[in-house]
Amino acid sequence: MVELADDAMENFPVPDVEALPEDLRDRIEDETERAGFTPNVFAGFAYKPSHFRAFFAYHDAIVDDAALERAEIEMLIVAVSGVNHCYYCNVAHGALVRIYAEDPLLADQLVANYRTADISDQHKAMLDVAVKLTERPAEVTREDLDRLREVGFSEEEIWDIGAVTALFNLSNRMAMFADMRPNEEFHTLGRKQD
């Protein structure tokens, strides 16, 4: 039987997995099987089942019905989380960047400063807009979207760039407000082991 780590977050109590509604338990078991451990974000959102359902449904919609590549989605997430200074998302999605982009160094680059990352000019433009929408949303204008189109993104890809950025501006704030802690496994997943 799966267990939720007591120290998965610092600012709210982590519920007992047995006390959760069945759909949450099922989702948590599936995720645990897939990852080999239970990512702490599931323990965190389990505090309020209605929000757990809403958050992961949104996440699934973003990821499963995406015009962008999965590696692009994870790059967006880590660049956004880097400027928001979100420990949980830097580390957990950093692991996913390493895995999906098959690059053991990219996550550390994106966490530090996406401008120094070894990525294409197209992806640099993508992250320019995502970081602007994160830090100075009032200054985003049609010109920013036009630039995305000029570097080759389709209209739906542009929508998705906005949507991923927006969702992780929610996600970062939930993780930081609850002080969610990434599982130790995420720190090393996908790193090149000699």
Add this chain to the structure above:
Amino acid sequence: MVELADDAMENFPVPDVEALPEDLRDRIEDETERAGFTPNVFAGFAYKPSHFRAFFAYHDAIVDDAALERAEIEMLIVAVSGVNHCYYCNVAHGALVRIYAEDPLLADQLVANYRTADISDQHKAMLDVAVKLTERPAEVTREDLDRLREVGFSEEEIWDIGAVTALFNLSNRMAMFADMRPNEEFHTLGRKQD
């Protein structure tokens, strides 16, 4: 038959309501009946039905399963939207603040500067934390949550303060990225008419 305004948003095309999946059409019809007009946010998110479903499910979870009063939720939304400079949310949720708080002036106060609003000290503490989580999320610490408890909020209400703030940091960014435009009706709804 309901129609979606072509100018509901500037940066993406508004779909034809007849081309939408049935669940979206149903939701839009319900909302239109309730409000007397179709709020443009439904036209905006209809661009991508999977995201429409996810967004309104999250919104419903936040509002329908809330430990906070509805007036408190709308106050949070407008204070957050004010500092994010989101035109759509200022105006649409400004109307809801006027209605739920039964105060024709409060929305204009919150849009300008929540520190000048005619609200209780408890609500001022609530908005202090919401605005900090919006503008400087990395600086939010346990002390901020403790302060909310000291002014009388329960643990679940504190979670909800974080959750509403987080959702509207998503929502503001979607509305600003797509350049959604509030319906004219929102500008005057709930204002005291002599």
Add this chain to the structure above:
Amino acid sequence: MVELADDAMENFPVPDVEALPEDLRDRIEDETERAGFTPNVFAGFAYKPSHFRAFFAYHDAIVDDAALERAEIEMLIVAVSGVNHCYYCNVAHGALVRIYAEDPLLADQLVANYRTADISDQHKAMLDVAVKLTERPAEVTREDLDRLREVGFSEEEIWDIGAVTALFNLSNRMAMFADMRPNEEFHTLGRKQD
């Protein structure tokens, strides 16, 4: 006989109108007659008659000897007040924007984010410079003034763009420091009533 609202400002006492010098009483009566009510800014500045005279004389010079249209002046005021987060000026001059620009929606757009306002490119350039001079005055250079000339403003209009912006950086700070409260009438003046 005109009266000054006791709650016209929160941080200083509002004087009795009868105790004021005659020239202040006359000005207040004229304004009251014109507006149908006494705008609270007159009650606020009446705290110190020498400053009352100076402020309204400056205001009159800006408005009465202007190269700009009155609607342009009010647009500048509301865009500046929006980024300074001044409740009094957002609401009182928001009403004047609605009236002089004959547009019931423009004020709410400018309060939120002038970049989303339905205005000409020329006016967008005007507000770009006004907001820059408000938020980051040290970064304003000759290039900004050149841009205003390129979009069609005369030399004296450019001076006036600077002068209106400067005056409302004063005015916003006086209103915010004294915590002046806009009259209820301003919230609805010039809105489209169905």
Add this chain to the structure above:
Amino acid sequence: MVELADDAMENFPVPDVEALPEDLRDRIEDETERAGFTPNVFAGFAYKPSHFRAFFAYHDAIVDDAALERAEIEMLIVAVSGVNHCYYCNVAHGALVRIYAEDPLLADQLVANYRTADISDQHKAMLDVAVKLTERPAEVTREDLDRLREVGFSEEEIWDIGAVTALFNLSNRMAMFADMRPNEEFHTLGRKQD
């Protein structure tokens, strides 16, 4: 006959003194006699006589009807101009700080960082509020005014602290927008000469 320096400002033409209305010429002559040279701010505002009259009338009201000491007014001006990065006001009012506070070092301290200035705790509190009202006016609340009262300022002195700060947020912006240049004399006036 007095002359206005052609290079008194960079971004607008300096008018010929003979072409000015008589009241401006008289004021300029008086100031020139008093200072021994014509401060360039008179040449700058002479560009538009109605604004010249308004600006100096406001300045006179602030200085001549002040509850604060003149040295306090000049300290406020230089601290505000320092954080706004206004070259003209730093240098011209820096000279006035040296003269009125009879301290050859204080202006350079205030231009750099008022927190390092050799001043009383009362004056440090005064400048704390002035700089906050300059940089983050939306965050100024009643508590800031209360603190000024606690360190010994009267109600009218507190009003004046706000008023001086507000006026020089106007003045700095006019000087920076027009790129006014301080007269060479101001750089050395009041410095201790061995």
Add this chain to the structure above:
Amino acid sequence: MVELADDAMENFPVPDVEALPEDLRDRIEDETERAGFTPNVFAGFAYKPSHFRAFFAYHDAIVDDAALERAEIEMLIVAVSGVNHCYYCNVAHGALVRIYAEDPLLADQLVANYRTADISDQHKAMLDVAVKLTERPAEVTREDLDRLREVGFSEEEIWDIGAVTALFNLSNRMAMFADMRPNEEFHTLGRKQD
């Protein structure tokens, strides 16, 4: 014979090690022997030998004559590099934090947000001051130093907190200006390997 990686930095050419003065070659050989690889910062500063000598002499003085523990020095460095967004220093000194603090997670915490790190209150106070001195040096006052003394730091330790912070505000800027790239080894050094 040691070699310097051509891609040790992006913005300046990396010199040939054989062309370097003997003292630089000796230092580089010693470091290579100690680490098992040549950290790219040596390749970077070798561009200008006089600066190479000065930088490493300063670094040695800070580390070898320190009142602070080495783990404290590395924690300061990574917290400072995190807010400055320096890729090289995050990664290279992140490895050193893992090694000296014997904690495989601490570096990722400090890079993200030192406020979420698992550290003592004393070290949190130390990093509060270091980050303030990094981001808003003009606001650091005697009160900040007093707080360090209150949590138990000696006078010389306080000096060293300032000195480490200052040196890495230099170091971060050199690494970012030259676009130095951390060696791959640093990304995994000191991580817990299962």
Add this chain to the structure above:
Amino acid sequence: MVELADDAMENFPVPDVEALPEDLRDRIEDETERAGFTPNVFAGFAYKPSHFRAFFAYHDAIVDDAALERAEIEMLIVAVSGVNHCYYCNVAHGALVRIYAEDPLLADQLVANYRTADISDQHKAMLDVAVKLTERPAEVTREDLDRLREVGFSEEEIWDIGAVTALFNLSNRMAMFADMRPNEEFHTLGRKQD
């Protein structure tokens, strides 16, 4: 015999010159002879001799092995110190700007706002990059270095622009942390005396 001023810095004790190691005493005597007084930065760094040696060795390397002109180095220092709001460096290096650039006004311009300084376009580009590297180092990219090359700087001069900026981001922070006070002489050195 040279003496170190007790009030050379506020936040740490100034050591007795006789208690210093001989190499520090020699350096201090040389500097005193050269300047005619003992600059307080020597008294400040004497608190910790190992850091004294490191700091002045770095300073000497920057100045003595420079591709830039000395006047350019001092311009960089004062522009950086101006935006960092460092009282000691503004005043002490302000004197050096006046002397090396043979311009009695330039230092006051650079302290206030380098954008208003009477300097060449080449030097304005140099200061643009230095101030960006100071205030927003994460946003400096190859494009900024390319711009320096376009306006005529050699590769080594570009390195030095980065190196001077980096060193004074250290130096400003040491002076501000220790609250070093400039000698009175610096305030007037190099000013035009009529």
